[in-house]
Amino acid sequence: MSLTRNSFVVRTLVLLLLGLVALAGVVVTNVWLVQRTQDYVTEVTQLRRLRAAGVDLRSRLQDAETGQRGFLITDDADYLQPYDDALANLASYMDRLRQAAEVMPDLAPRIEQLAGVIDARLGELRQTVELARQGQRQAALEIVRTDHGKQLMDQARAILQEVVAEAEDKLGRLGVAQGESANALWWVSVVGGLIVVAITLAGLLTILSYLRQLAAARQEVEALNVNLEERVRERTAELGRANEEIQRFAYIVTHDLRAPLVNIMGFTAELEQGVATLQDFVARSGASETGADGDAARLAAQEDLPEALGFIRSSTRKMDGLINAILKLSREGRRVLKPERIDLQALLQNAVAAVAHQVSDAEGEVALDVQVPALVGDRLSLEQIVGNLLDNAVKYRRRDVPLRIKVRALARPGGLVNIAIEDNGRGIDAQDHERVFELFRRSGQQDQPGEGIGLAHVRAMARNLGGDIALNSTFGQGSVFTLILPARLRADTRSMAA
Amino acid sequence: MSENAKSVTIIMIEDDEGHARLIEKNIRRAGVNNEIVPFASGTEALAFLFGADGSGNASAGRSLLILLDLNLPDMTGIEILEKVKANPHTRRTPVVVLTTTDDAREIQRCYDLGANVYITKPVNYEGFANAIRQLGLFFSVMQVPETA
Numbered sequence: 001m002s003l004t005r006n007s008f009v010v011r012t013l014v015l016l017l018l019g020l021v022a023l024a025g026v027v028v029t030n031v032w033l034v035q036r037t038q039d040y041v042t043e044v045t046q047l048r049r050l051r052a053a054g055v056d057l058r059s060r061l062q063d064a065e066t067g068q069r070g071f072l073i074t075d076d077a078d079y080l081q082p083y084d085d086a087l088a089n090l091a092s093y094m095d096r097l098r099q100a101a102e103v104m105p106d107l108a109p110r111i112e113q114l115a116g117v118i119d120a121r122l123g124e125l126r127q128t129v130e131l132a133r134q135g136q137r138q139a140a141l142e143i144v145r146t147d148h149g150k151q152l153m154d155q156a157r158a159i160l161q162e163v164v165a166e167a168e169d170k171l172g173r174l175g176v177a178q179g180e181s182a183n184a185l186w187w188v189s190v191v192g193g194l195i196v197v198a199i200t201l202a203g204l205l206t207i208l209s210y211l212r213q214l215a216a217a218r219q220e221v222e223a224l225n226v227n228l229e230e231r232v233r234e235r236t237a238e239l240g241r242a243n244e245e246i247q248r249f250a251y252i253v254t255h256d257l258r259a260p261l262v263n264i265m266g267f268t269a270e271l272e273q274g275v276a277t278l279q280d281f282v283a284r285s286g287a288s289e290t291g292a293d294g295d296a297a298r299l300a301a302q303e304d305l306p307e308a309l310g311f312i313r314s315s316t317r318k319m320d321g322l323i324n325a326i327l328k329l330s331r332e333g334r335r336v337l338k339p340e341r342i343d344l345q346a347l348l349q350n351a352v353a354a355v356a357h358q359v360s361d362a363e364g365e366v367a368l369d370v371q372v373p374a375l376v377g378d379r380l381s382l383e384q385i386v387g388n389l390l391d392n393a394v395k396y397r398r399r400d401v402p403l404r405i406k407v408r409a410l411a412r413p414g415g416l417v418n419i420a421i422e423d424n425g426r427g428i429d430a431q432d433h434e435r436v437f438e439l440f441r442r443s444g445q446q447d448q449p450g451e452g453i454g455l456a457h458v459r460a461m462a463r464n465l466g467g468d469i470a471l472n473s474t475f476g477q478g479s480v481f482t483l484i485l486p487a488r489l490r491a492d493t494r495s496m497a498a
Numbered sequence: 499m500s501e502n503a504k505s506v507t508i509i510m511i512e513d514d515e516g517h518a519r520l521i522e523k524n525i526r527r528a529g530v531n532n533e534i535v536p537f538a539s540g541t542e543a544l545a546f547l548f549g550a551d552g553s554g555n556a557s558a559g560r561s562l563l564i565l566l567d568l569n570l571p572d573m574t575g576i577e578i579l580e581k582v583k584a585n586p587h588t589r590r591t592p593v594v595v596l597t598t599t600d601d602a603r604e605i606q607r608c609y610d611l612g613a614n615v616y617i618t619k620p621v622n623y624e625g626f627a628n629a630i631r632q633l634g635l636f637f638s639v640m641q642v643p644e645t646a
Binding site: 255258259260262263265266267268269270320 | 514516517520523569598599619622623624626627
C-alpha cells in the first residue's frame with residue numbers, strides 16, 4: 001500500500017470523523033435509553049405505590065369488617081379496636097389510592113365507584129356498630145343478615161382486585177419494555193464500541209503503514225547519502241581526469257603546432273636574407289638589364305617578394321600568438337595552486353595602484369570598498385584576475401566621460417566572497433556576454449590591441465580557484481564583472497575545477 | 499674543440515628536417531665547422547652509434563657530441579639517452595637535449611639519466627636562432643672526450 005502525504009491526511013481525517021460520528025451516536029442513544037429507563041423506573045415506582053395502596057385499602061376495609069363482626073358477636077368493645085383504627089385511617093388510605101391512581105387515568109371512574117361503595121359499606125358498618133352499642137344487637141344482626149354489607153364488601157374487593165391486577169399487568173409490560181430497553185442499550189453500546197474499535201484499528205493501520213513508508217523512505221535516503229559521497233568522489237575524479245586530458249591535449253597540440261611554425265618562421269627569415277641579397281644584386285645590375293625580364297625581376301625583388309614575406313611574417317606571428325595563448329592557458333591549468341592568507345584590501349590597493357597612472361591620464365578615479373578583510377586563496381591567480389579586469393576597465397573606457405571604477409569586495413552566504421569591478425565604460429552587448437569569455441573572441445569596436453585572451457584566461461583562473469566570474473553589462477553604460485570565490489581555497493580544488 | 503675540434507662529430511637526432519636544417523645553419527653561423535651527421539629516426543641513430551651488433555664497439559675511439567630531440571617517430575629520445583649513458587663506449591659522450599618539451603618532470607628525468615645540457619626550443623624563430631647560435635658558440639669552446 002502506497003500512501004502519498006495528501007491521501008494519508010485525507011484518510012486519517014475521514015477515519016477520525018467516522019469514529020467521532022459513531023461515538024456521538026453511541027452517546028446520544030445511551031443518553032436517550034438511560035432517560036427512558038429512568039422514566040420506566042418512575043412509572044414502576046408509581047405503579048407499585050398504586051398496588052400497595054390498593055392492598056392496604058383492602059386490608060383496612062377487612063380490618064373494619066373484622067372489628068364490626070367481633071363486636072357484634074362478643075359485644076365486647078375491645079373487638080372494636082381494629083374497626084376504630086380502620087375508620088380513622090380509611091379516608092387517608094383512600095386519598096393515597098386516588099393519588100397513586102393518577103398514573104393510570106383509565107382507572108379514575110372505577111376509583112370513584114370504589115369510593116362510593118366504600119362510603120356505603122362504612123355507612124352500613126357504622127349503623128350496625130351504633131345499634132349494637134345502643135344495645136340493639138338483634139337489629140344490627142338483622143341489618144347484617146340482609147347481606148347488603150357483604151355485597152358492598154364484595155364489590156369493593158372486586159374493584160380493588162381489578163385495580164391491583166391492572167397495576168400488576170402494567171408493571172409486567174413495563175418490565176418487558178425495560179428489558180428490551182436494556183437490551184437495546186447493550187446492543188447499541190456493543191455495536192458502537194465495535195465500530196469505534198474498528199475505525200481506530202483502521203486509523204492505526206493507516207498511520208502504521210504511513211510510518212513504515214516514512215521509515216523506508218528515510219532508510220533509502222540514508223543509503224543514498226552514503227552512496228552520494230562515494231559517487232561525488234568518483235565524479236570528481238572523472239572530472240579531474242577529463243580536465244587533465246584536455247590540458248594534456250592542449251599542451252601536446254600546441255607543442256606539435258609550434259614545431260612546424262618554427263620552420264615556417266625560420267625559413268621565412270632565411271628567405272628574407274635571400275631577398276635582401278637579391279635586392280642588392282638587382283639594384284646594382286638593374287641598369288644593365290633592360291627589357292620585360294629585367295622589369296619583372298625588379299618588380300619581384302622590390303615589391304612582390306617583400307610583400308609576400310610580410311604577409312607570411314604577420315600571419316605566422318599571429319599564429320604564434322594564438323598558440324602561445326593556448327599554451328599559457330594550459331600551463332595555468334597545470335600550475336599548482338598555493339593557498340595562502342591574502343589581505344584583500346592590500347591586494348586590491350596594489351592592483352589599483354598598478355593602473356593609477358593610466359586612470360589619472362583618463363581623468364578618472366577608482367573607489368575601493370572592501371568589506372572582507374582577508375581570504376585564503378592563490379595570490380598569483382587573484383592578482384592576475386584583478387589586474388586583467390582593471391586593465392580592461394581602463395582600456396575600454398568611454399572617451400567622452402571621466403572614467404569611474406568601483407571595486408567592491410563582499411562576503412556572501414555559503415563561504416563565498418564576491419569581488420565586483422564596476423566601470424562606466426563602453427559596456428558589452430547582451431548577446432556577447434558569454435562570447436567575451438571565450439578564447440580569441442572579442443566584442444564591440446575593435447580599436448584596441450588585443451588577442452581575445454584576457455577574459456578567457458580570467459575565467460580559467462577563476463574556475464581553477466573553485467569560483468567563477470559573472471558579467472552584468474549594459475551596452476554604452478558600463479560593465480560589472482563579479483568574481484565569485486570561495487573564502488577558503490581548498491587544496492583539492494584543482495581536481496574539482498572542470 | 500679548438501685543438502681536436504676537427505675530430506669531433508656532432509650527431510644530430512632530429513625528426514623534423516626543417517628544424518635540422520635550421521639548427522645546422524645556425525650552428526655554422528656561430529663558426530662551428532665540425533661534421534654534422536643528421537638522423538631523422540632513433541633506429542638509424544642507434545645503428546650508427548652502436549653498430550650493427552649493438553655492442554657500441556663501432557663508437558670506440560670516436561669523438562662525438564649528441565644533439566637529441568625527445569619527440570621522435572619511432573621511439574622517445576629518453577630511450578636513446580638511456581642507451582647512450584648505459585653503454586661503456588658512449589657513456590662519456592656529451593648529450594645535449596634540444597626539444598620543445600618544457601615539462602619540469604621531463605627535464606628532471608633527462609638530467610637523472612645523465613643528460614649534460616637540456617635546452618627548450620624557444621617558441622619564436624628569433625629566439626630559436628639565437629639559442630642555437632649560442633649553443634654553437636658553446637660547442638666551439640667545449641672539450642669532448644674520446645670515447646673508450
